[in-house]
Amino acid sequence: MENDVILSVKGLSKSFGKFYALRDVSVDVKKGEITALIGPNGAGKTTFYNVITGKYRPTTGRVVFEGRDITSLPAHKVARLGLCRSFQITNIFQENTVEENILASLVAYHRKGLSLFKGLGSYRALREEAHRILEMLGLAAHAQEVAKNLAYGDKRLVEIGIALASHPKMIMLDEPTAGMTPEETERMVKMVQKLFQKTGITFLITEHDMKVVFSIAHKILVLHQGCLLAQGSPQEIRNNPRVREAYLGGSLDA
Amino acid sequence: MEKGKSLKLAALLAGALFLFIFPHFAGVFAVLLLTEILIFALFALSFNLLFGYTGLLSFGHAAFFGLGGYAMAFMVQHFHLSMLPALAISTIVAALGAAIIGFFSIRRDEIYFAMLTLGFGMMIFTLVHQWRSLTGGSDGITGFEVPVLDLLVKKLSLFSPWAYYYFSLVVCLLGAILLWRLTLSPFGLILRSMRENPERVSFVGIDIKLYRWIAFTAAGLMAGVAGALFALYDRMASPSMVHWTMSAKPVLMAILGGPRVFLGPALGALIFYLLEHFITQYTQSWMIFLGAILVPIVIFFPQGVLGTLIAWAQRLIRREGHGE
Amino acid sequence: MDTLLINILNGLCYGMLLFIISMGLTIIFGVMGVLNFAHGSFYMLGAYLCLWLAPHIHNFWLALLIAPFLVGALGALSEMALLRPLYGRDISFQLLLTFGILLILDDAVKLIWGPGYHSIEAPKALSGTVQILGSTYPVYSLFIALLGPVIATALWFFFHKTAWGKMIRAAAMDREMASAIGINVPLLFTAVFFFGTLLAGMAGVLAAPLRAIGPAMGDNIIIAAFIVVVVGGLGSFLGAFIGAIILGLVEALGIQFVPQIQMALPYLLLALILLVRPRGLFGSE
Structure with missing residues (x-):
């Protein structure tokens, strides 16, 4: 079973001064799946990306990619191991x-x-x-x-x-549909699905559009105030009372 | 596209032809002026590898120009080396200096990089200014002859301005071609990508410090070649070669000609010297005119003279293409 | 012992001049993000204007009021006409534009006042020397060394107690925020450039009786001011104060203890600080 895990994060915390942007987050991302990372603004999603891909050093915790410890490795070395990312703002x-x-x-x-x-x-x-x-x-x-x-x-x-x-063996997309029109969003979602089917690359996606998340993700992670609130299949997340209360409200039924 | 290419080729050929033939018919003053322009064109091109291609504004590039110049003057005066070995050693000295200063400078970005290079450059300046026994202090090193060019089968004197012009022309052309190849290589692409977005480059697996360091060293090396040529041209290596006002020259030339076009800074050097030459015939205060030209260029033509000309030509060609 | 005291006083005097200049430089950088290469030329202009005014008004203190104001007005004009089109463009273009202004001002001064050096006398009330612990010391230099902290306190009050000062500080910290909360940014920028160059001009007037007035005085001081603001932290007011004192003392004590490498010390300081503390002593990350 262990071999299925491509990215394993254990007890990851990142503080800026007294403020904890991430607090003791432990998750596993399975190889060959699309995993979605959701959470309200300021939940720590982008910090999570930045710590894993070597932009920031974590305060505590370990990041293992394909069995190798990549904690605190500089960005270019993380990229060379096959863990790549995109950015929330256009970064080309x-x-x-x-x-x-x-x-x-x-x-x-x-x-x-x-x-x-x-x-x-x-x-x-x-x-x-x-x-x-x-x-x-x-x-x-x-x-x-x-x-x-x-x-x-x-x-x-x-x-x-x-x-x-x-x-890459795994791509981390940071809000790939941010600022897009509905047509552009649909095109992007189709593109991600097509790339996934063609290449078999593992995807981790942060996304604010719940329709997108529930239509493409195999597994969903929920961050809330820097902590991992829940993880599971879309069905489990949909039915998780804590997630509903903290974040989703009634919007899921719509 | 094809039309643009042939136009470019024609312009390059005409330029090269001019550089080889014109001095035959020119007086000594014009030949001297052209030699100085060539040397500064190479200096400006080397600076632009950092500025236009890598996105690093160095304010201490004269350090390597000066190191090359002092090494050349020292080698010729004390060891009476012939041209090629002296030039080789000066180049190596400048490259070593650039490798050391670059190692530290490239750790910072933008304004901090500019300040750090300024600081290191001025440290070299105070060094040559104070270390009298080695550098002659504020007098510099003077009183040496241009060494002979020993080509093994034949020894050539470079004493006449014409001979020295052609030697400089060959060296500067070779230097420019090397720099040009560098910008067209995969390495050059990475440099340009770093100029656009250094962070993104590191996220595709590039060690940006390493690439900046190599670019810095290569730029310093070529500035050293230009400096060595200049010391011989001027029959003198003086602290002014290392001062920050000398570092400002290639910056101005690059902006004047256009930092995003390979030959822009070379054209900038030409414009700079022609302006200086003509304006100083009428008035001592040519800096006022330089400033008065620089300001509108920065505001209205940020692509520089050559960059703007090329953009115009492209637009014209495209319009013609649509008309057909 | 005596030379040490004199050198410390010299260092403080020079440091305080540097502080006033650097304060203008760091305000302009903090608020506008522009590193003003012409700042030393505005300083020089202040000195020349003092030289020009002196025979007409026979009053140093009046010159100290008028000349900086004229310099600031010229600064505000050049900001409106020349710098304004460049906001949002690459930082190197702003640097180069101010370099163009430097070239123009330096040569203009030569055209008007000639390439030679000039000097003016200290105001009557501050001429002569005093005895300090057995050493004689010029009153005017002592005056400058003491004036620095006074101006620093005045500036502190301005930035912390007045509406304009608070606004400038807010804008220096976050430009976008400033425009979001409704500060008129173009007006603020012009005001800041006016104020910054005014400080440069004021330093120029104060320096006029101390140092030779000549066309190169701006080029020499601008590098020192760069070092001060980078060492102190670009945009930091406290940094400019501490940085100026450090640089003043380093230069003055360098003459006494390590004369061979004294000229290199400021650059050594600059490089060391930048490598160890990339954003300067008091700069924010």
């Missing part, structure tokens, strides 16, 4: 072309970054791979456009493309 290389956005990540994964004098154009395999990724995301037509000129929804897809290009 705005002035570079869409293709270059993906290529940067591919260069990093294939350890070609210290090749100093050979032109990027001669790396056929990298460019083909970038093309495949853009095609999968439906962005191939925009490959040569400067990223900042894309529509908002497309920028968010580039964001996912950057994560995808680093050959």
